[in-house]
Amino acid sequence: MLALGLSFLGVLWVRQVSLIAHTCQVSEGTPSVPALAGLVVLAALPLLLPRCRWLALRPGELLCVYLMVYLVVPLSGANAMRQLMPAVTALSYFATPENRYGEFASHLPSWLVPRGSEVIRAFFEGSEEAGVPWAAWAGPLAVWALIFIGLNVSLFSLLTLFRRPWSEHERLQFPLAELAVQLSLSRGTPVGLPFPPPAGGEKEEGGVGGLLGHKLFWLGVGVAALYNLTNIAHAFNPSVPALGQGLSLNLFLTERPWTGLRPLYLAFRPEIVGLGYLVNLDVLLSVWVCYLLLRWENFFAQLLGYQVAGMPFEWPQGNGAYLALAFFLLYTARRHLKDLFRQAFTRGRATTSTEVLSPRAALCGFVGGSLLLMGLWVKAGVTVLASGWVIVLLTVSAFVYTRIRAQTGLPISYCLPRRDIPVSLIDLVGASPLLTGGGVRGATVFSLMTVLPRLIFPQMVATQFEGLRMAERTGIPRRHFLATIALGVLLGVALGYWSHLTAYYHYGCNILDGGVTEGGWRTRQALIQYERLQNLLNTQAGPKWLPTAFRGVGLAFTTLLILLRTRFLQFPLSPLGFAIAATFGYHIWFPIFVVWMLKTFILHLGGPRLYRRLEPAFMGLAVGHFLVAGAIWALVGTVSEEAARRYLVWFA
Numbered sequence: 001m002l003a004l005g006l007s008f009l010g011v012l013w014v015r016q017v018s019l020i021a022h023t024c025q026v027s028e029g030t031p032s033v034p035a036l037a038g039l040v041v042l043a044a045l046p047l048l049l050p051r052c053r054w055l056a057l058r059p060g061e062l063l064c065v066y067l068m069v070y071l072v073v074p075l076s077g078a079n080a081m082r083q084l085m086p087a088v089t090a091l092s093y094f095a096t097p098e099n100r101y102g103e104f105a106s107h108l109p110s111w112l113v114p115r116g117s118e119v120i121r122a123f124f125e126g127s128e129e130a131g132v133p134w135a136a137w138a139g140p141l142a143v144w145a146l147i148f149i150g151l152n153v154s155l156f157s158l159l160t161l162f163r164r165p166w167s168e169h170e171r172l173q174f175p176l177a178e179l180a181v182q183l184s185l186s187r188g189t190p191v192g193l194p195f196p197p198p199a200g201g202e203k204e205e206g207g208v209g210g211l212l213g214h215k216l217f218w219l220g221v222g223v224a225a226l227y228n229l230t231n232i233a234h235a236f237n238p239s240v241p242a243l244g245q246g247l248s249l250n251l252f253l254t255e256r257p258w259t260g261l262r263p264l265y266l267a268f269r270p271e272i273v274g275l276g277y278l279v280n281l282d283v284l285l286s287v288w289v290c291y292l293l294l295r296w297e298n299f300f301a302q303l304l305g306y307q308v309a310g311m312p313f314e315w316p317q318g319n320g321a322y323l324a325l326a327f328f329l330l331y332t333a334r335r336h337l338k339d340l341f342r343q344a345f346t347r348g349r350a351t352t353s354t355e356v357l358s359p360r361a362a363l364c365g366f367v368g369g370s371l372l373l374m375g376l377w378v379k380a381g382v383t384v385l386a387s388g389w390v391i392v393l394l395t396v397s398a399f400v401y402t403r404i405r406a407q408t409g410l411p412i413s414y415c416l417p418r419r420d421i422p423v424s425l426i427d428l429v430g431a432s433p434l435l436t437g438g439g440v441r442g443a444t445v446f447s448l449m450t451v452l453p454r455l456i457f458p459q460m461v462a463t464q465f466e467g468l469r470m471a472e473r474t475g476i477p478r479r480h481f482l483a484t485i486a487l488g489v490l491l492g493v494a495l496g497y498w499s500h501l502t503a504y505y506h507y508g509c510n511i512l513d514g515g516v517t518e519g520g521w522r523t524r525q526a527l528i529q530y531e532r533l534q535n536l537l538n539t540q541a542g543p544k545w546l547p548t549a550f551r552g553v554g555l556a557f558t559t560l561l562i563l564l565r566t567r568f569l570q571f572p573l574s575p576l577g578f579a580i581a582a583t584f585g586y587h588i589w590f591p592i593f594v595v596w597m598l599k600t601f602i603l604h605l606g607g608p609r610l611y612r613r614l615e616p617a618f619m620g621l622a623v624g625h626f627l628v629a630g631a632i633w634a635l636v637g638t639v640s641e642e643a644a645r646r647y648l649v650w651f652a
Helices: 002-020 033-048 059-076 081-093 101-107 117-125 134-160 163-169 175-183 215-236 270-276 281-303 314-332 334-345 359-380 384-408 420-429 439-449 457-474 478-507 521-539 545-567 575-639
Strands: 246-248 265-267
Touching: 002 033, 002 059, 002 478, 002 575, 033 059, 033 175, 033 575, 059 175, 059 457, 059 478, 081 101, 081 117, 081 134, 081 478, 081 521, 101 439, 101 521, 117 478, 134 359, 134 384, 134 457, 134 478, 163 334, 163 457, 175 270, 175 457, 175 575, 215 270, 215 575, 265 575, 270 575, 281 575, 314 334, 314 384, 314 420, 314 545, 314 575, 334 359, 359 384, 359 439, 384 420, 384 439, 384 457, 384 575, 420 439, 420 521, 420 545, 439 521, 457 478, 545 575
Parallel strands: none
Antiparallel strands: 246 265
């Protein structure tokens, strides 16, 4: 009941500050701000009110609440229903005699999109009197709920097959899961240190019993609070000195070929500095080095006279990197997977009782969910090639992203080649194969299908995979964990539908999500897909070999890094770092460079002992930024939108 209540409050909070006021994307953080804030408050209550023992929850109970809120709230965020609903309505509303949107809208099946001119008009313009036309939306919402649940089951089932090799054999540390575990230990419950103890087996002060009782943790929280409060004060009074949120170097790069180094932005992100402290030095080094290599790649291209739009094709290179990493992860787990197949299909063979899903259930869930999704899209009119391409690349993205989260714990949601998944097929085959067999209808439904890579499925299954670690660390029973996952997804979908449709039909989609007259960025993203479709059909464009070649470059370079890492154990660059840099390097390379320098200096100055002692301070820096810039300032946004707009913080 506590989890349900907090989830509902979190959805209302996101609806107000992210959708209506558009002042802070509190649901987009990693971890989600409402979930983290709820965990900290619930864990701190027994410390603040020691006589009220009934307020104290066991760590497993706290983490079940945290996990459910973490699953429910993002489904009401910017990359779930807010992506989906404009995608299924934009064609009909924005159809004009000058475009082909009206023709495209007629090709979309009625069981995927709502019908009725007044239904669509009121969605974008608002209708306080009529309310939500639930009857018109019932069928499409049911089908999309099936798509959400089927894709989640497929991805989660796949990832459970890799719990043992990643957790037990490779001993990945799951930093975000361990952070949540340590925050839940407010009463001194001896679950253990979040990371291996320093040499000599000495216990760190506050190492057992959680972070909330550690002085250095609160020092880190104070530093984050000081950073954000000075920025807020500067927003109201420019004479107050403050660091700000970043510094763009583009103004200094105005002459060719130096413009090839753009974009170069120094972002100040305390949460990345804080949690980046737990990342291996080689990964940290690789992220900022690889991002600068991509910038110099474009610089030398301009120096040699190659002025090509899209250079250096970072997203395609990132897509290639993800494919190489997926092949490598499958290869390294081949013996484990072979044994699981034997367990699944050998009658009478004992299965592993410690797994959350049996091998047979996991394989059936993965294959069944994937076939269900492909069947739905093929029935809608998409060719088998196009639907299979999107589902396979989306699965690869979720698989590798989960590995990045489990190994590094970097608090970033968007280091995914999600924009390149549909484009990669068009670049490879052109327009003709998309039209063959499906015609204009197939191409139109394919454009609608491209909303799937923009949704939050990789982040959701990564959270669920981290939940496996939390359950293992705190003894959450398997049935309780599965019930939390199932209820979180179902409740998240239902509340996401309700929160968005009630807001859209009350205010109008045109002025929500940061929009003025024609919707916000999510509406614009939906229209971009249909504009691409119209250009593709009008020009009958053929394959584009240059972006495809750079996908091959990303795959080859990542494969080279993998081979060098396996051949030379001291090789400093990690393939994970290149995948992160190519997909989201612009926002994170500088804070990762900062934490790399700090961690290197600390290790040289005091060795592992000093490094271990300072861990709570860096965790506090990250948590403090989420709480002050996310939770507290977002609460201000619910009271005063004008004040909150003076200092906008986006978690991504």
